[in-house]
Amino acid sequence: MSGWYDANLVLVQSTFVGLLLALSVQVPLRMGVFSFAGVGSYAIGAYTAAIVVIRWEAPALLAIAAGALLASFVGWLLALLLHRLGGLYLGMATVAFDLILSVVTTNGGELTGGPTGLFGVIADISMAQIIGVTLIVVLLLAASERGRIGRRVEAVRDDPELAAAMGINVRRYRQAAFVVSGLLGGCAGAINVLLRTTVGPADIGFGLVVLALTMIIIGGAKSWLGALIGAVVFTWLPSILAVVGEWQQIIYGTIVALAAIWVPGGVLGLVTDAYRGIQQRRRLKELAAAGAADVVEDHGADEEDLAVLEELAQESPVERQR
Amino acid sequence: MTAAVERISAPDAVDPRPVLEARDVAVHYGGIKAVDGLSFALTPGKIFGILGPNGSGKSTLLAALTRLVPLTRGGLIFDGEEFHNVSPANVARKGVARTFQTVRLLTGLTVLENVQLGQDLHGAAAANGSPLLRRLRPTRTPSAGVSEAIERTRLAGLEKLRPGELSYGTQRRVEIARAIAMGPRLLLLDEPTAGMSHGERREISELLKDLRSEGLTQLLVEHDVQMMLDTCDYVFVMNFGKMIAEGSPASVVREPAVQEAYIGKRWREAADRQAGGGERDRGDEHA
Numbered sequence: 219m220s221g222w223y224d225a226n227l228v229l230v231q232s233t234f235v236g237l238l239l240a241l242s243v244q245v246p247l248r249m250g251v252f253s254f255a256g257v258g259s260y261a262i263g264a265y266t267a268a269i270v271v272i273r274w275e276a277p278a279l280l281a282i283a284a285g286a287l288l289a290s291f292v293g294w295l296l297a298l299l300l301h302r303l304g305g306l307y308l309g310m311a312t313v314a315f316d317l318i319l320s321v322v323t324t325n326g327g328e329l330t331g332g333p334t335g336l337f338g339v340i341a342d343i344s345m346a347q348i349i350g351v352t353l354i355v356v357l358l359l360a361a362s363e364r365g366r367i368g369r370r371v372e373a374v375r376d377d378p379e380l381a382a383a384m385g386i387n388v389r390r391y392r393q394a395a396f397v398v399s400g401l402l403g404g405c406a407g408a409i410n411v412l413l414r415t416t417v418g419p420a421d422i423g424f425g426l427v428v429l430a431l432t433m434i435i436i437g438g439a440k441s442w443l444g445a446l447i448g449a450v451v452f453t454w455l456p457s458i459l460a461v462v463g464e465w466q467q468i469i470y471g472t473i474v475a476l477a478a479i480w481v482p483g484g485v486l487g488l489v490t491d492a493y494r495g496i497q498q499r500r501r502l503k504e505l506a507a508a509g510a511a512d513v514v515e516d517h518g519a520d521e522e523d524l525a526v527l528e529e530l531a532q533e534s535p536v537e538r539q540r
Numbered sequence: 541m542t543a544a545v546e547r548i549s550a551p552d553a554v555d556p557r558p559v560l561e562a563r564d565v566a567v568h569y570g571g572i573k574a575v576d577g578l579s580f581a582l583t584p585g586k587i588f589g590i591l592g593p594n595g596s597g598k599s600t601l602l603a604a605l606t607r608l609v610p611l612t613r614g615g616l617i618f619d620g621e622e623f624h625n626v627s628p629a630n631v632a633r634k635g636v637a638r639t640f641q642t643v644r645l646l647t648g649l650t651v652l653e654n655v656q657l658g659q660d661l662h663g664a665a666a667a668n669g670s671p672l673l674r675r676l677r678p679t680r681t682p683s684a685g686v687s688e689a690i691e692r693t694r695l696a697g698l699e700k701l702r703p704g705e706l707s708y709g710t711q712r713r714v715e716i717a718r719a720i721a722m723g724p725r726l727l728l729l730d731e732p733t734a735g736m737s738h739g740e741r742r743e744i745s746e747l748l749k750d751l752r753s754e755g756l757t758q759l760l761v762e763h764d765v766q767m768m769l770d771t772c773d774y775v776f777v778m779n780f781g782k783m784i785a786e787g788s789p790a791s792v793v794r795e796p797a798v799q800e801a802y803i804g805k806r807w808r809e810a811a812d813r814q815a816g817g818g819e820r821d822r823g824d825e826h827a
Binding site for chain 2: 366369370372373376377379380382383384385386387388440494497498501502505508
């Protein structure tokens with residue numbers, strides 16, 4: 219076990235970073251906010267952590283906190299700026315935000331290291347710290363999918379007008395989506411730069427948007443568990459497919475395409491649907507046995523309706539003629 | 541006494557101040573005057589009805605009262621305070637609950653969770669029993685207000701089902717339960733009995749009258765004239781965005797203007813069709 223862990227340490231670490239990155243895109247989508255700003259937050263988190271470590275020799279957790287907080291603050295500003303946008307237009311605006319950051323870091327001079335980026339980001343970060351941060355994030359997100367907040371998030375995503383009629387401040391929830399996305403993306407970027415000790419413009423490009431989106435489409439967009447499945451699959455799949463050599467990209471692409479077409483709810487959606495189907499059949503059987511079939515099936519006319527229809531039919535001149 | 545009932549206070553016989561007052565309310569979409577200068581007052585503890593043919597502006601009026609569409613002109617007063625600048629979310633917090641013309645339930649949630657969404661308005665304490673960290677805790681046991689709303693709308697036993705597994709009439713009842721769970725001061729119902737059987741309609745009518753006896757003011761938009769006659773204390777009739785009549789349900793349906801705009805036209809057409817069909821049949825027989 220220890221040998222396997224040592225051999226695959228980089229992949230294990232990347233899985234945690236991938237999970238946080240996927241969550242930074244999934245959280246806004248769960249609230250119906252079509253934003254990819256989490257990837258830009260990843261860049262802000264990575265560069266901020268790198269700068270505070272290189273310049274002030276900040277410890278790992280402080281560097282992660284600095285990256286995450288700055289990214290979430292920028293996320294809040296972005297929410298204020300883009301609050302009138304929705305759907306594809308918001309998606310495009312946030313992708314533009316990601317690309318602008320790529321340009322800014324390329325041209326950031328000494329602060330960002332220009333096109334070559336920053337090197338020698340050395341701070342002690344342990345696996346326990348990474349697991350600790352991820353666990354806190356996952357526990358909070360898992361809790362937010364249930365109870366009062368879970369129901370309200372569902373309302374904001376599926377029917378904002380209904381949500382407003384239920385007393386929910388939809389705009390505030392959407393702003394929160396940007397802020398949380400910033401925190402998560404910032405965390406992912408900061409942890410990654412502390413593990414790799416280097417960051418450059420090439421590490422924060424459009425490829426990350428595609429990777430994060432692929433993870434949550436394949437895993438499942440509605441729960442943290444979907445992001446975890448996606449992160450595990452797409453961190454480990456390339457190394458598993460290494461045996462097929464140059465066919466790797468084709469097989470990878472085919473899996474993504476097939477999953478997007480045939481399993482739109484992702485792996486998690488498939489499992490959830492199957493579980494709910496079994497539950498539904500059992501409940502309908504119970505209700506049928508209890509004689510309550512009329513409330514779950516499309517009822518036709520009840521006895522009183524039939525009596526009225528019969529009366530009308532008798533009174534109708536057409537019927538009388540027959 | 542449950543949370544929902546606590547908020548529905550007894551009718552105030554001393555203070556007849558309206559719960560909601562509309563003053564010259566208008567909603568125009570470009571040249572279309574969906575609602576055009578309506579004024580009325582909803583006094584506490586009564587069921588008011590809005591009658592009118594399709595496209596007469598009834599649903600637009602409800603949307604305006606809940607601030608989902610902006611007013612072109614006029615003002616709203618709720619409990620003596622200006623109401624026309626309040627955000628839609630604050631409308632609900634001030635105590636206005638509504639149901640929609642087409643059923644709007646969250647299909648991913650169970651019946652219980654949909655009803656809990658109404659109660660959620662009153663914060664984590666009402667939903668989970670504690671305002672602190674438990675705000676994130678899943679609610680396994682429904683609060684008394686939610687349980688009562690479910691009982692009153694005859695949904696007991698269906699809590700774990702999802703809206704897609706229910707008949708249309710039952711989905712309507714879930715919507716009403718959700719609105720009751722909000723513990724409102726004013727309940728706006730947009731065609732609450734559409735798609736229901738006679739028996740179900742009678743049950744809903746009785747439920748609304750029960751809520752009235754507890755002091756809840758209600759405004760009911762309905763096509764079913766019999767439902768209006770059986771349930772409402774006072775009826776407004778709209779046509780082309782204007783109020784063409786108001787009064788007790790029995791007196792309003794006798795007004796010539798109302799019969800012409802809504803009831804007479806429909807009945808006359810039906811009678812003409814029947815008479816025409818009958819004569820044609822008789823003619824065929826003679827030939």
